Structures are given as C-alpha cells and as structure tokens.
Amino acid sequence: MRGKFITFEGIDGAGKSSHVEWLAEYLRRQGRVVQVTREPGGTPLGERLRELLLNETMHLETETLLMFAARREHLASRIEPALARGEWVICDRFSDATWAYQGGGRGLDKSKFLALEHWVHEHLQPDLTLLFDLPLEVARERIVLANRVLDKFEQERADFHERVRQAYLERAHAHPARMRVIQADNTLENIREKLEEIVSTLC
Numbered sequence: 001m002r003g004k005f006i007t008f009e010g011i012d013g014a015g016k017s018s019h020v021e022w023l024a025e026y027l028r029r030q031g032r033v034v035q036v037t038r039e040p041g042g043t044p045l046g047e048r049l050r051e052l053l054l055n056e057t058m059h060l061e062t063e064t065l066l067m068f069a070a071r072r073e074h075l076a077s078r079i080e081p082a083l084a085r086g087e088w089v090i091c092d093r094f095s096d097a098t099w100a101y102q103g104g105g106r107g108l109d110k111s112k113f114l115a116l117e118h119w120v121h122e123h124l125q126p127d128l129t130l131l132f133d134l135p136l137e138v139a140r141e142r143i144v145l146a147n148r149v150l151d152k153f154e155q156e157r158a159d160f161h162e163r164v165r166q167a168y169l170e171r172a173h174a175h176p177a178r179m180r181v182i183q184a185d186n187t188l189e190n191i192r193e194k195l196e197e198i199v200s201t202l203c
C-alpha cells in the first residue's frame with residue numbers, strides 16, 4: 001500500500017521543526033517506516049540549491065523556478081520512491097510555501113505558481129498539511145530568543161511575513177480537506193496532543 005505524505009508549513013519561527021522529528025518518532029512507534037525531509041533541500045542537489053536560495057538575492061521568477069527545480073528532484077529521487085515502497089514521508093515545507101512566500105510575500109502571479117505546480121506534481125498533493133499559525137510577534141520573539149543567524153527570508157520586513165501568513169490562511173481555507181490549521185501559540189504538549197488527534201485520522 002502507498003505510504004502517506006505529510007507536510008509542515010507556517011511562517012518562520014512558527015515551531016514546525018520542533019515537531020517534525022517528534023511526529024516521525026510517534027509514527028515509528030506505531031510501526032511505520034518514516035522518512036523526514038525538508039524543502040528547499042532533501043537531496044544533495046536540493047541542499048546545494050537551498051544554500052543559494054536562502055542566501056543569494058535573485059529575481060523572483062528565478063527564485064520560484066529554483067524552488068520547483070529542487071522540488072522536482074526531491075519528488076523523483078526521494079519522495080515518490082518512498083511513498084511507492086509504502087513508507088511515510090514527513091516534509092518540512094512543500095509547494096504551499098511557494099504559494100505563501102513567493103506568491104503572498106513577493107507577489108508572484110498566481111497563474112505562474114499554478115502552472116509550475118501542475119507541471120511538477122500534477123498527480124501528487126500531500127495527504128495532510130499541518131499549518132502552524134500564530135501572530136507574527138510571537139514567531140519573531142521565538143527567533144530572537146533562539147539567537148540564530150537569519151537567512152534571506154527571515155531578514156524580510158514584518159509586512160512581508162504578514163502577507164505570507166495571510167496567504168497560508170487563504171490556501172488553508174481553499175483546501176480544507178488537506179490542510180489543518182494548528183494554533184501554534186500554545187505549549188509543545190498541547191500542540192502534540194492536537195497532532196496525535198489529527199494524524200490518527202490518516203492511519
């Protein structure tokens with residue numbers, strides 16, 4: 001039987017990465033074989049593209065095409081083979097991030113996003129997308145407390161991140177069967193309880 005494809009989404013600092021490995025372990029305890037991966041990245045080529053994408057200034061369409069190029073490679077060499085073997089794949093960000101960051105944040109024409117999405121993964125969408133949503137100020141505060149070096153996206157102004165947040169919420173509203181909004185301004189324990197409840201509907 002084909003495996004399940006779960007993606008995590010949200011603005012920078014929403015808390016996605018704090019739950020990705022936890023969810024993988026939770027599913028492994030239930031006997032699933034689980035792969036954890038991320039975008040941009042997830043393959044040797046994708047990780048090289050990630051370095052460029054997170055650090056170099058480039059034209060919006062170059063940025064979008066590179067995100068989808070990395071994704072094409074990721075799907076072909078890692079995600080699709082794993083799902084075909086019956087494994088579960090948990091991916092930290094996928095195409096909804098392009099919708100939100102390049103579309104909402106930077107103003108990419110929606111028809112260009114939809115054309116690339118159709119080209120690169122017409123027949124594959126995540127079985128479940130967990131959208132971590134919280135006020136911008138809370139996410140910013142977490143990033144400051146973590147005291148990490150900020151990448152190109154994290155250095156963007158607050159209005160950029162607010163547009164990203166709104167684009168994610170708009171997308172979740174348009175895809176209610178696939179996307180579940182998690183109130184991420186909450187304790188790790190409460191969020192994990194919610195994740196268990198949602199994921200149990202997939203098993």
Ligand SMILES: Nc1ncnc2c1ncn2[C@@H]1O[C@H](COP(=O)(O)OP(=O)(O)OP(=O)(O)O)[C@@H](O)[C@H]1O
Pocket residue numbers: 010011012013014015016017018019142143145146184185186187188191
């Ligand atoms: N529920 C929470 N309550 C308090 N702090 C949290 C919570 N979740 C995560 N954090 C902290 O916030 C910071 C950002 O979390 P994390 O790296 O998981 O976010 P992220 O969404 O993956 O961010 P990015 O996309 O920027 O990598 C970390 O220092 C983490 O420990």
Ligand SMILES: Cc1cn([C@H]2C[C@H](O)[C@@H](COP(=O)(O)O)O2)c(=O)[nH]c1=O
Pocket residue numbers: 012038039040054067092093094095097098099101102153154
């Ligand atoms: C897949 C994808 C990602 N981004 C941005 C969003 C984040 O700011 C970075 C990735 O960093 P993270 O710490 O791993 O979350 O890349 C994007 O703009 N468009 C995309 O399609």
